[in-house]
Amino acid sequence: MTASNTAPSNSPSAAFVSRHIGPSPNEVADMLKEVGAHTLDALIDETLPKSIRQKNALEIGPALSETGVIAHMKAIAGKNERFTSLIGQGYHGTVLPPVISRNILENPAWYTAYTPYQPEISQGRLEALINFQTAMADLAGLEIANASLLDEATAAAEAMAMARRVSKNKPDTFFVDADTHPQTIAVIRTRAEPLGWDVVVGDPETELNPEEVFGALLSYPGTSGAVRDLTGIIKGLKGAGAVAAVAADPLALTLLTSPGEMGADIVIGSTQRFGVAMGYGGPHAAYMATTDAFKRVLPGRLIGVSVDARGKPAYRLALQTREQHIRREKATSNICTAQVLLAVIASMYCVYHGPDGIRRIAREVHSRTAILAAGLKQAGFAPLNETFFDTLTVGAGDRANDILTAARKSRINLRDFGDGRIGIALDETTTDATIEAVLAAFGSDAKVAELAGDAGEGLPADLKRRSDYLTHPVFHMHRSETDMLRYMRKLSDKDLALDRAMIPLGSCTMKLNATTEMLPITWPEFAELHPFAPADQALGYSEMFEALSDALCAITGYDAISLQPNSGAQGEYAGLLAIRAFHRANGEGHRKVCLIPSSAHGTNPASAQMAGMDVVIVACDEAGNVDVADLEKKAEAHKDDLAAIMITYPSTHGVFEEEIVKICAIVHDHGGQVYLDGANLNAQVGIARPGKYGADVSHLNLHKTFCIPHGGGGPGMGPIGVREHLIPFLPGHPALDGGDSPVGAVSAAPFGSASILPISYAYAKMMGGDGLKRATEIAILNANYIAERLENHFPVLYRNEKRRVAHECIIDPRALKASAGVTVDDIAKRLIDFGFHAPTMSFPVPGTLMIEPTESESKRELDRFIDAMIAIRAEIEEVEKGSYSIEESPLRNAPHTVEDMAEDDWTRPYKRSLGCLPGGMEAGSKYFAPVGRVDNVYGDRNLVCSCPPLEDYQEAAE
Template identity: 60%
Template sequence: MSNAKSLEQLEQKQDFIRRHIGPTPAQVSDMLAALNVSSVEELITQTVPAGIRLEQGLTVGESRTEVEALSYLKSVASQNKIFKSYIGQGYHPTHVPNVILRNVLENPGWYTAYTPYQPEIAQGRLESLLNFQTLTIDITGLDLASASLLDEATAAAEAMALSKRVSKAKKANAFFVAEDVHTQTIDVVKTRAEQFGFDVIVGPASDAANHDIFGALFQYPTTSGEVVDLTDLIAQVQDKKAIACVAADIMSLMLLKAPGKLGADVVLGSAQRFGVPMGYGGPHAAFFATRDAYKRSLPGRIIGVSKDRLGNDALRMAMQTREQHIRREKANSNICTAQVLLANMAAFYAVYHGPQGLKTIAQRINRFASILATGLKAKGVSLKHDTWFDTITVVADNKADIVARALAAETNFATNHEGEFSVSVNETTTRADVAALFDIILGEGHGLDVAALDAQVSSDDITGIPASLVRDDEILTHPNFNSYHSETEMLRYIKRLENKDLALNHSMISLGSCTMKLNATAEMIPVTWPEFAELHPFCPLDQAQGYQTMIGELHDWLVNITGYDAVSMQPNSGAQGEYAGLIAIRKYHESRGEGHRNICLIPSSAHGTNPATAQMASMKVVVVACDKEGNIDMADLRAKAEDVSENLACIMVTYPSTHGVYEESIREVCDIIHSHGGQVYMDGANMNAQVGVTSPGFIGSDVSHLNLHKTFCIPHGGGGPGVGPIGVKSHLAPFMPNHSIINVPGTTEGNGAVSAAPYGSAAILPISWAYITMMGSEGLKQATEMAIVNANYLTEKLSAHYPILYRGQNNRVAHECIVDLRPLKEASGITEMDIAKRLMDYGFHAPTMSFPVAGTLMIEPTESESKVEIDRFIEAMISIREEVRKVENGEWSVENNPLVFAPHTQADVLGNEWDRAYDRFYAAFPVKAVAKDKFWPTVTRIDDVLGDRNLICSCPAVETYAE
C-alpha cells in the first residue's frame, strides 16, 4: 500500500474524531499558549496525578468512519428478527406518527435540550410536559401527576415507597401485589422492598385485605387480559388504612372507567403505546398520578404553572421535584431523571390524535380482540376470561403445537404460564393479522371469516368490557388536545414549542457535571432503525441476536474503558445505576456473613442523588468533611472510617471530585475504605475526565455507574432518557441485576431486577456503541484530553475577572471549574441567579448554579466546543462582570440594572414604557455576537415562590386562553 493511500485512509478514520472534538489544531495551539504549556501532554502531566495515569492505552480498536460504523451496525441489526408481536405484558407495537418521528425524536432541537432548571428558556418542552401531566390526570381520574418516571415497573416500586410514607397503617410492614400484575413489575417491586426491609405478599387480588398491609398493587386490565372492577378491592384496602395503587394500560383507559373513579389512591403505567417504539425495552415514559393530599410525597418531577415578572403565565419545575438534591437522604426518591423526550412523544401523540382519535384507536384494538375471542369461542376454544380489552388468554392442551406454528409464522405470543398463552392485539393489527391468528391457533381450514365476525361483534355490541366499567366521562377537553389534528397544524405546534427552547443546536450548554457535549447525528440514526426499534423485550433471544452482539461489544468496550470486570446494562438512569451498585455491595457483604454492614460514607460535596440512593438501599449516611481546597478531608475520613469500621459498607465518591479537581489522595481513600472491610463506589458523573487517561478500576474502585447520557453521548432529551449501566470488579459481578422473564447472561439466576426490561433502555445503547467505535481508542483519549484543555483555558481566561473556587495540583482544574460569585454578591447585591438569567440575554444556558457550593457557577465546556464558542462564552461572562461592576460603583442601582431584570423578552424590550437605567438595545444586544443569532426567551423572570405556593400541574383553564 502506498504512503499516500495509507495517509488518506488514516485521515478518513480520523474524520469523526475531528468532527467530534471542537477545537482545531491551530485553536489548540492558541489555548496551550494561553496556559503557558508547550503540548497537550504537558498539560495532562500537570493536571492528572502521575500515580493514577494509565500505563497502557485503551484497546477498543481503531476508529471507524461514520460510513463504516453504520454499515457494520446495520449488518449487526439485521441479525434481529422482527416477528409479529402479540406478547403484550406492557409492551406493544405502535405507529409513531411521522410528524412526531421526524420533528421530535429525530430533531436535535428536542433531543439535545437540558433538564428545564432554567425555565425561561425551556417553555416549549415545559408546555409539552404539562400536556403529558394533563393527559395523565384526565385518564387516571386523579388530582396530581408527575412529568414521567423511568418505566412502569420502577413507577410501581415508587408507588410502594409512597404508600409507606403516607399510609396511616404505620405498624404494617407488608405490601400486597396481585399475582396478575405484570411479572417484571413484581420482580422490580420485590427488589425495592428487599432493600427497604418490606415484606411483599403476592397472591390473588381478592386476598389483599386479608393481610396486614400498608399498600396494595393491582393491574387494570390484568396481565392476562381480564377487566376487573376493582372498586370493592380498593375500598377493602383503604378500610385497613392502606394505600390502593393501580397499574393501568394507557390505551385501555380511553375506554375503561378511570381507576381514580374506582377509588384508587395512586395510578401508574407506561405511556409506550402512545407512539413510542418498543425498542427492546425502552426508553419509555411511565405516568404516575396520585391524590392532592400526597403531593409532597410524589417522586420525580412536577411541572407547575406560575407567573413571570410581567404577570404572564409561565411554567417551571415545582420545588419538590428537586428534593433529591436539596433533601439528600431525606428525599422522596433518588430519581432525578424523567423520561422527558419520550413523555413529550406520548403527549404529542395525544395532541395529534385528540380525544376522539385516541378513542377510535382504542375501539379498533378492542374490536379486533373481540373478533378474535368470538371466533375462538365459536370453535370451542377455552378462554381464561370472559372480559378483555386487547388481550385474550387461551387455555390449550396443544399449546406447544400452537406456539410452534406461531414461531413458524414469525409470530410471538406470551407463553409465560403453563397450559396457556396470551395474544395481545395492538394499534398495528390488521384484519389480515386476525385471519392469520385464526390460522395459527386453529389450523388452516377453520372456516372463520373475519368480516362476518366483525359484523357480528358490531351488531351484538361485543366489547369484552363490563358495562359498569365503560368510561362515560369527557376527557382531554383542553384546546391543546383539540386543535392540531392536521399535519400542518401539528408541525407548526411542534415548531412553535421548539422555538421557545434553547438546546445544543443553538449554543454551548456549559453545565458542570452534566457534560452537554455533541450528540452526533451518525450516533442517533440507528435508534429509529426498525431492526432496533420494533423488538419486544421479552422476545426469544434467538430473535434478538443483533442486540446481543451490539450489547456484547459495548459491554467489552466499557469493561476496557472502566477497568472493571463486568458491566450490567439494565439500570435506565444514573440514579438507578447508583441503586443497582449499592445493592451489589449489600449482597456481597451478606454473602460473606456481614449483612450488618450498613453505613455509607459520603463526602459533603457529593451529588444529592448519592445520599438519596444510600437511603433507598437502607444504608445510614455518614458525611465526610471536605477541606478548604475542596478535597476530601483525609483526617476526617480516617476518623469516620475507624469509628464505623465494623459496620462500614462503602463510600460513595466522585472522581474527579465534584469540585472539579483530580484529588491526589484518591488511591489512599480506596485503601482506607478497603482496610476497614468496605467497598468503594465511584460515581460515574465525571467519567468524561477519565476515559483513556485513568479509570475507576485502575484507581481502586469496586463499582461505578456510567452516565451514558454524559460521557458516552446519549442526549439529555430535555431531562431524559438516561442510561446508567454499572461496572463492577469480579467479586461483585455475581450480584448484578437479572430478570425474571429473560435471564441476563453473566448474572446470577434469581437476582432481582432494578428495571422493567432486561437490558433497560436498550434502544439507545447504539448511540454509545457508535460513539466509542467511531472515536476508537485514540479518539476517546483525545476527547478526555481536550475536555481538560478547554476547561483549563476557560478557567485561565475567567480567573482574571472572577475568583475560581478550587484548583488541583499545579493550579489546574479537571474538566470543569467553579466560579465563586459570593464576593460579587456581597459587594454588589447581584446574585448567582441574576447572572444565570442575564446569560440568557447573551444566548447561553447558565452553567450549573449553586452546586456543589451555594453562590457559585460550575462550568464545563466539554471537548466538543470550539475555541470560538468558548471565547464567545468568555466574552459574555466578562461583559456581565462589567455590568456587576457598574452596580458596585453606583452607576446602576441594585434595583435597576440589566441583571435583575434579566432575561429580557421581545415584549419587555419593545413595551411602551421603559424606566430602566440602561438602554433597550443594550438589554437585548449587550455584545455584537448576540445580534448575529439572537435567541429570545419567551417569558421574563419566573416567580418560583408563587409557583410552589399555588401548585397547578395541568394545563391552564380555557379561560386563560381567551384572555
C-alpha cells in the same frame, strides 16, 4: 505540536474525531499557550495523579468512519428478526405519526435540550410536559400527574415507597395483585427487600387483608387481560388506612372507568403505546397520577404554572422536583431524571389524535380482540378471561408448544406463560391477516369477516367510561398536519438547546450528539423488537451488547457490565445493591454504613438509603478534597459495619484528588467496598481506569460521557461496571434467570433502554481508542482554558496543587452579593440575553457556578461564553460604582424579552440595546426568551400542574 494533539491523518476515524472535537489543532496550540502547558500530555500530567495515569493505549477495536459505522450498524441490525409480537406484558406495537417522528424524535432542538431547570429558556418543552401531565391525570381520573418516570415497573416501586410514606397503616407489608406483569413484581421485590418491607403477591379478592398492609398495587387490566371492578377492593383498603395504587394501561382507560373514579390514590403505567416504539425494552415514559392531597410527596418532576416579571403565565418545575438534593439520605426516592423526550412524544400523540382519535384507536383494538376471542372460542380455545380490553389468555395444555411454534412460523410471537397458557395481546398495528394467522396457529381457518358478526364485547357494561378526558383545547386544535407541524415548531422555537448554543453545565457533559450516532435508533430492526421476544430474534442486539460491554470494560478497567439500569440514579442503586449482596454472601450482612463526602451529588445518599444503608458524612477540606483524616477516623469508627464509600471522581468540585488511591485503600482495609460515581467519567476515558486504581463498582452515564442526548431531561442510561468479585451480584431479571438471581431486577426490561444503546456504541466505534483519549484531553484543556481566562473576573474556587482543574471548574461570585447585591440567579438569567444556558447553579457550593465546556465546543464558542461572562462582570462593576442599583440593572431585569425590545416607554437607566442586544449582538440572530424572569414563589403558592385556559391567569397579569 505533538502527535497527541490531533488524530493521525491516516486514521479512518480522523474525519469524525475532528468533527466531534471542537478546537482545531491551531486552536489547541493557542489554548495550551494560554494555560501555560507545552503539550496536552504535559497538561494531563499536571491535572491527573501519576499513580492512576493509564500507561497503555486504549484498545477497543479499529475505528470506523461515519460511512463505515452506518454500514456496520446496518449489518448488526440485520441480525435482528422483526416478528409481529403479540406478547403484551406492557409492550405493544404502535404507530408514531411521521410528523412527530421527524419534528420531535429526530429534531436536535428537542433531543439536545437539557433538563428545564432554567424555565425561561424551556417554555416549549415545559408546555409539552404539562400537556403530558394533563393527559395522564385526565385518563387516570385524578387531580395531578408528574412529568414521567423511568418505566412502569420502577413507577410501581415508586408508588409503593410513596404509599409507605403516606399510609396510616403501620404494617411493613405491601400487597401486589398476582395479575400484575412479572417484571413489575420483580422490581417491587427488589425495592422492598433492603428496606425491610414484605411483599405479598396474591388474588386481591380472596387473599388481601387491608388491615395487614400499608398499601396495595392492583392491575387494570391485569397481565392476563382480565378487567375487573376494583371499587370494593379500594374501598376496603382506604377504610383500613392503607393506600390503593393501580397499574393501568392508558389506552384502555379511554374506554374503561378511570381508577380515580373507583377511589384509587395512585395510578401508574406506561405510555409506550402512545407512539413510542418497543425498542427492545425502552426508553419509554411511565406516568404517575395521584390525588391533590399527595402532591407534595409525588416522586420525580412536576411541571407547574407561575407568572413572569410582567405577570404573564409561565411554566416551571415545581415543588419537590429535586427533593433528593434537599432531603438527601432522608429522601424517599433517588429519582432525579425523567423520560422527557418520550413523554413529549406521548403528549404529542395525544395532541395529534385528540380524545376522539385515541378513543377510535382503542375501540378498533378492542373490536379486533373480540373477533379473535370469538374465533378462539369457535376453535375450542375459549379465553380464560371473560373480560378483556386487548389481551386474551388461553389454556392450551400440552398443545401449547405446537401452537407457539406454528405462530412463530408465521413470524408471530405469542406469550408463553410456561404452564400451558398462551397470551395474545393486540394493538393498533394488528391487521385482519395477523388475526387469521393467529387463529391458524390454533388450527382454525376462520376469517375475520365471518367472525365479526359473532364477536361480542369484553368490557364489563358497568365499567364503560362515561367521564370526559383530554378536554383542554390543546387536544382539539391541531387536527391537520399543518397545524401540528406549526405547533411543534412554535414550542421548539421557545427553547434554547445545544443546536443553538453551548450549554456549559458542570457535571452534565452536554456534548455533541452526532447525527450518525442517532440514525440507527429509528431503524425498525432496532425499534420494533419486543423485550421478551425469543433471544434468537435479537442476535444483533446481543452482538452489540457484548461489544459495547467489552468496550466499556476496556475503558473503565472493570470485569463486567450490566446494561440494565436506565438512569444514572438507577445505576447508583444497582451498584449499592451489588455491594450489599456481596457482604451478605460473605456472612457480613451487618455491614450497612455508607460513607459519603459532604460534596456528593444528592442522589448518592438517597440511593444509599434505598439500598438499606446508613449514611455517614465525611468532611471535605478547604481545597474541596475528601478530608482523609476524617475519612480514616470514620472508617475506623465503623470498621465492623462499614459497607462502602460513594465517591465522585474527579470530585464534584472539578479536581482530581491526589489521594484517591489512598482513599480506596482505607475503605478496603476496613472491610468496605468503593463505589465510584461515574458522572465525571468524561475526564478519565483513555487516561485512567477506575477499576484499576481501587474502585469496585461504578455507574456510567451514557447520556453524558457516551453521547446519548439528554432529551430535555431524559432518556438516560446508567449501566454499572464491576470488578470480578461483584459479577454474581449484578442485577438479574425474571426473563433471563427466572428470578433466581441474588439481586433482582432494577428496571422493567432486561437491558434497560436498549434502543438508545446504538448511540453510545456508534460513538465508541467512530472515535476509536485514540479519539476517545483525545476527547478527554480536550475536555480538560477547554475547562482549564475557561478557568484561566475567567480567573481575574470571577475567582476559580478549587484547583489542584499545580493549579489545574479537571473537566469542569467552579467560579465563585459570592463576594458580589455583598459588594453589589448580585445573586447567582442574576448572572444565570443575564447569560440568557447573551444566548447561553447558565452553568450549574449553587451545586455543589451554594452561590457558585460550575462550568463544564466538554470537548465538543470550539475555541470560538468558548471565547464567546467567556466574553459574555466578562461583560456581565463589567455590568456588576457599574452596580458597585453606583451607576444604577441592582434592582434597576440589566442583571436583575434579565432575561430581556421581545416585549422589552418593543416597549414604547423605556425608563430603565441603561440603554435598551444594552439590555436586549448585549455585546453588539445582531437582532436577526438573537435568541429571545419567550417569558421574563419566572416567579418561583408565586408558582409554589398557587400550584397549578395541568393545562390551564389562559383566561384563568388574567388576574395575575393585571
